[in-house]
Amino acid sequence: MNQPLSRYVDYMYSYPHKTAYRPFPAPVSLLPYLEQLQGRKASLYFHIPFCSHKCGYCNLFSLQTNRTEYIATYLDTLHRQAQQLSPLTAGLTFDSFAIGGGTPLLLTVPQLEQLMATAALFGVHPSHAFTSVETSPEYADRPRLNVLKKAGVSRVSIGIQSFQDEELKAIKRRPRQNTIYQALDDIRQMDFPYFNIDLIYGIKGQTVESFLYSLEEALRFQPNELFIYPLYVRQGTGITEREPDGVCFRMYRAACKLLQAKGFLQTSMRRFIHHPSTDAEVSCGDEVMLSCGSGGRSYLGDLHYATRYTVCQQCIAREIDEYMATTDFTVARNGFILSAKEQQQRFIIKNLMYYMGIDKAEYTRRFGEPLDRTPLFRQLAEQYWIEETPERIRLTPEGLGYSDYIGQLFITPGIRQLMETYSY
Numbered sequence: 001m002n003q004p005l006s007r008y009v010d011y012m013y014s015y016p017h018k019t020a021y022r023p024f025p026a027p028v029s030l031l032p033y034l035e036q037l038q039g040r041k042a043s044l045y046f047h048i049p050f051c052s053h054k055c056g057y058c059n060l061f062s063l064q065t066n067r068t069e070y071i072a073t074y075l076d077t078l079h080r081q082a083q084q085l086s087p088l089t090a091g092l093t094f095d096s097f098a099i100g101g102g103t104p105l106l107l108t109v110p111q112l113e114q115l116m117a118t119a120a121l122f123g124v125h126p127s128h129a130f131t132s133v134e135t136s137p138e139y140a141d142r143p144r145l146n147v148l149k150k151a152g153v154s155r156v157s158i159g160i161q162s163f164q165d166e167e168l169k170a171i172k173r174r175p176r177q178n179t180i181y182q183a184l185d186d187i188r189q190m191d192f193p194y195f196n197i198d199l200i201y202g203i204k205g206q207t208v209e210s211f212l213y214s215l216e217e218a219l220r221f222q223p224n225e226l227f228i229y230p231l232y233v234r235q236g237t238g239i240t241e242r243e244p245d246g247v248c249f250r251m252y253r254a255a256c257k258l259l260q261a262k263g264f265l266q267t268s269m270r271r272f273i274h275h276p277s278t279d280a281e282v283s284c285g286d287e288v289m290l291s292c293g294s295g296g297r298s299y300l301g302d303l304h305y306a307t308r309y310t311v312c313q314q315c316i317a318r319e320i321d322e323y324m325a326t327t328d329f330t331v332a333r334n335g336f337i338l339s340a341k342e343q344q345q346r347f348i349i350k351n352l353m354y355y356m357g358i359d360k361a362e363y364t365r366r367f368g369e370p371l372d373r374t375p376l377f378r379q380l381a382e383q384y385w386i387e388e389t390p391e392r393i394r395l396t397p398e399g400l401g402y403s404d405y406i407g408q409l410f411i412t413p414g415i416r417q418l419m420e421t422y423s424y
Helices: 032-034 068-089 109-120 142-151 165-170 178-188 210-219 245-261 314-323 339-350 360-366 375-382 404-407 413-420
Strands: 021-030 041-047 093-101 130-135 156-163 195-203 225-232 270-274 289-292 297-300 304-306 331-337 386-388 390-396
Touching: 021 404, 041 109, 068 109, 068 289, 068 314, 068 331, 109 142, 130 142, 130 289, 142 178, 156 178, 178 331, 195 210, 195 245, 210 245, 225 245, 339 360, 339 390, 339 404, 360 404
Parallel strands: 041 093, 041 289, 093 130, 130 156, 156 195, 195 225
Antiparallel strands: 021 331, 225 270, 289 297, 297 304, 304 331, 386 390
16 A cells, blocks of 8 residues: 555545646637537536635635625626526536535525526526535524525535534534524424435544534434534644544444444445435436536536635635626636546546445446556455445445545546645
């Protein structure tokens, strides 16, 4: 094996990471990429990069602000972006829609309704496309939830992180237990088809017992999805320490055991579901996604693009200002064009990190060659972290717990160099 990495070095949620993106020498027209994707299913994503409070662990592209006019101007810009892009995407079928952030439910009821009207420019209606919305407890109130329910939103995801005030303070998150319980009650009573709760483990001072307490509290509200995230110490955030890897891993293993006993299916290192899954029909690695808003990323074939990634508040504000001053949204200015090799790596990483694993026949169909059993695969097999059948290569249960370590090993030297030399 290479030099050992921490189990919790980084979240491999996509590839390549935004820190591998760079400004293009000249703006890249989206039209030829969209033409190549005609007939494909796609996801639509609206990014709302605003929060009333920036949590200590957050390295997302989000700005702490409640400025009414500023947010209104941003939404008008997003609508203008949609007006320019929607005619170019007529050949796509948007079967899923997500609103993320930031804190999307920070928006007022009329603004949420405006956002739904903007989605309609793409032919997207939440009652006909699987629609997911993120929120935090202080904004998951009845009026806003009613807008989502009336629109036909399928999934609501709420970030709780911990049910212990001291742990919330340790990650610089506002401890509001009354607000948390009220929000969870309201969401549960709304009976959305999919209800997800996020929790964090590895907080300084947290124990296996205190994490399981939070998990049990979350389960009282009958979510049919749970995401459990290890805490990261990352550049640009307000967190400088967490519990050691060994303690974090014990929390993870205890959570897996409890959730399995409760009938949950683990689909990745972080995700556990308690509802019928159609994941067997889904393959990761070449999904089509179009994003509107500053900070959202788009995947159009081998073109990946987004506004410049940053974590400092001043820099995020500057990027949002530049976004709102943009006149032409039909071109990409910052991103990465994947080579054939990088497309293969993306397919491997995205599928291997998921419980279904890599479909070897599909890999051959997509790339015209069998999956190369590199020394890295052999080394992982020797660690009992992957298993192979005639049809698939997948992580073992032990390997799932090392997903972040394993994912890092598949990053190509070129991408690694770009990530390590990125200027925030």
